[in-house]
Amino acid sequence: MKKIVYTIGLILGTLTAGQAQTKLQETNAEMAGVALVGEDMLLVTKKEDGGQYLYTARLGETETKERAIALNAGHINAVVGGNLAAGEVFVYHKSGRREERITKYSWTNGEFVKGEEIPVPRLRNHSYNLGLYLTEDQRRLFIAAELAGSQGYDDLYLSEWNGKSWSRPRNLGKQVNSNQAEFAPFVRNDSLYFSRQEGETAYIYGAALHNGNPGEAVRLTGMVNEKESYNAYFRKSADHTLWVTGTAKEQPRYVAYLLGDLPAAAVAAPVEELVSEPQVEVVPQQIALEEVAPAESEVVAEESVKAKPMRAATPSLVLYNEFNRVHLSLSELAGLSRFLRLQPDGTGFVIKGYSDGYGEPAAKQRVSEQRAQSVKEYIQRYFGAKDFQVEIEGEVLPGKGKAHRKTELYLVP
Template sequence: MKKIIYTIAFLLATGTIVQAQTSLKHAGADFADFILLENDVLLYARKEADGQYLYTEKRGDAASTKKEVVLNTGTINALIGRNTSTGEYYVYQKNSRNQEMISFYTFKDGNFEKTGERILPRLKNHSHNLGLYLSEDKNTLVVSAELGKSHGYEDLYVSNWENNRWSKPQNLGKAVNTSQPEFAPYVANDTLYFTRQDGAEAYNYSASFGTDSKPGTPVKLDQVFNTTGTYNAYYKKVDERQMWISASSENSALHTAYILEKPAPPVEEVKVEIEEMIMPVEDVVQPVVKTRAATPGLTLMYGFNKIYMDLVGVSAIARFLNQQPEGSTLVIKGYSDGYGTADVKENVSRRRALLIQQYIEKYFSAKKFTLEVENEVRDEKGKANRKAELYLIQ
């Protein structure tokens, strides 16, 4: 027998990819809505004695604060959408109930330049607030307002640009609207985000929102975006960045703009030496190679955005596991379909698999199964892709 020394080079990720929550700006009760533009320019709205106005500020440089005169042609001004491919930003501007406009701007070399405008739908709004979101293609407008009969205070409505005019705003219905105010609408990747007020508190929600503009059942966002007992609002997702505002519910409210972003992991090249013992062929014991079964031994189906097994699923998995010999190796693979943002879909598919793993470890620990967990996000939409599969390794 002899030794052979191999030198192998490979890439080693020395850091774990994590999302870092960072506060971008603190302000008093006059701070309302914000977004981080390209080149790390913060655009935010401030409520002042004579109206609401838009300001820019270089990230981390409070001294660079600038009131954007070209954007503030109304007494109430708000950013209501953007188009990443054209570089345009959509701004709502209001001087009175009969003087409301959506203006379009580009942002180059630190300056905004107007490129066009469009009228607003006729809104007999009985609310003090008017929240808007305009889709990238400028054809869908989500409105937060109190228009005639509503489910409570502010409700969410949708209007479509058809034949060079806006359609009559349609209430999004009881799936979204409650007796509490719903406001701050925002849409990204077929998902509607909005804020629902609850007394002095408010929390961010999401719901599927496809091309038919019919929302799914809202789900409250993770606690990182919804600090308990505070006022959380204006959630936005732009690429890998998620942004929102949280404010204390005390008399002297402090508003904080937060961002959650994923840094690139550091990568390092490392060399290792491996000693391999060369043995006579007759002394070599051939390992037993196990492979995954070509088809799943069990498939569990889920409802939209559901991650827990129902009673039918619990019964099916119990029967399946009782039939497997002690020490079996199982691969649990969770799936989600194409509805929702990338983060939500990834989370749903992964949690479906992890919850099954936890169930097996809790109720079938005596069988000493070896469990491997995988997940996959499907591009296809529909209930056939909302599932989890269990594969035997044989």
């Protein structure tokens, strides 16, 4: 137990020891990771309409990026480990439903050279997302997925190589998993790092590892967890810490940061800056007004019934949810924020969440209502000063697919 507590102390202490913070990349496109290969090669993971791809950039080049052709052997590609400082990269490729693998690449003479291929265990994943981290010795594979017996949405699992095949993934338990989604696992020495989604935000956590078993997870302090933001894809080496922070205001914005001194190879080093706490609209305290009793002559003999407001026939805004997800993505939240800023104070809305035809009837109805409730809570949290009047509804649609996983906003005239 003493060793676990001590390791957690190291996790927290090494992130705040007077290191410089540098903005590496900034984009409206969804950034799903950043890795530093060698001294000055950045690999940036971006989600696009056609899949997920790796781009290269040199340190100091914050705008120019090109797709790394050699590393994009599938329509889903991600850096999942390797000895990055030595130029060795493990890349996950998925080209079809059952066509997935991890490939080792080495950065040699200015190009990525393909090496050994490593199999991936077959997973019955109920989540749209999959996160992997393969340790440098290639014997332990940490997995973020929604498999049987999950604590909530995506959980963290461990599969171990026995020389011939991967073991059945083992849930890492309540020490690290919760009823929220855990994702983006990363391991360094005896510490496991990951992100946990909390409503519309996400924060980076760390847990000590002892013989593959994690201690109690703690949220990291300092610059890596910007408040009210989406913080994820944490990576740490002996000299550097990297992560991605996303925000949704007028448009989604993703920023990759590096904590630590830039290598000498980065000639055009970016300007260092501190992460400031974002401006958040404060929800005003609701003050109850004392009603004045009417004069006796004004009392109506028959009590009137308050009619439920009629909503517009068609939605003014349609937001789409990912598979098995209650909360909206940053890009959808940005569209919601733009829409709400245009509405007059006191506007009334009916928010209607939908679930598609996958799953049990009770679960589908619950998800539809949770999607509407999630949007309502976002409005109350960030637009409370505009005093919007909000009601929610939920409905299960028989069809399946993205078109049926949505949340609609109807204006109340």
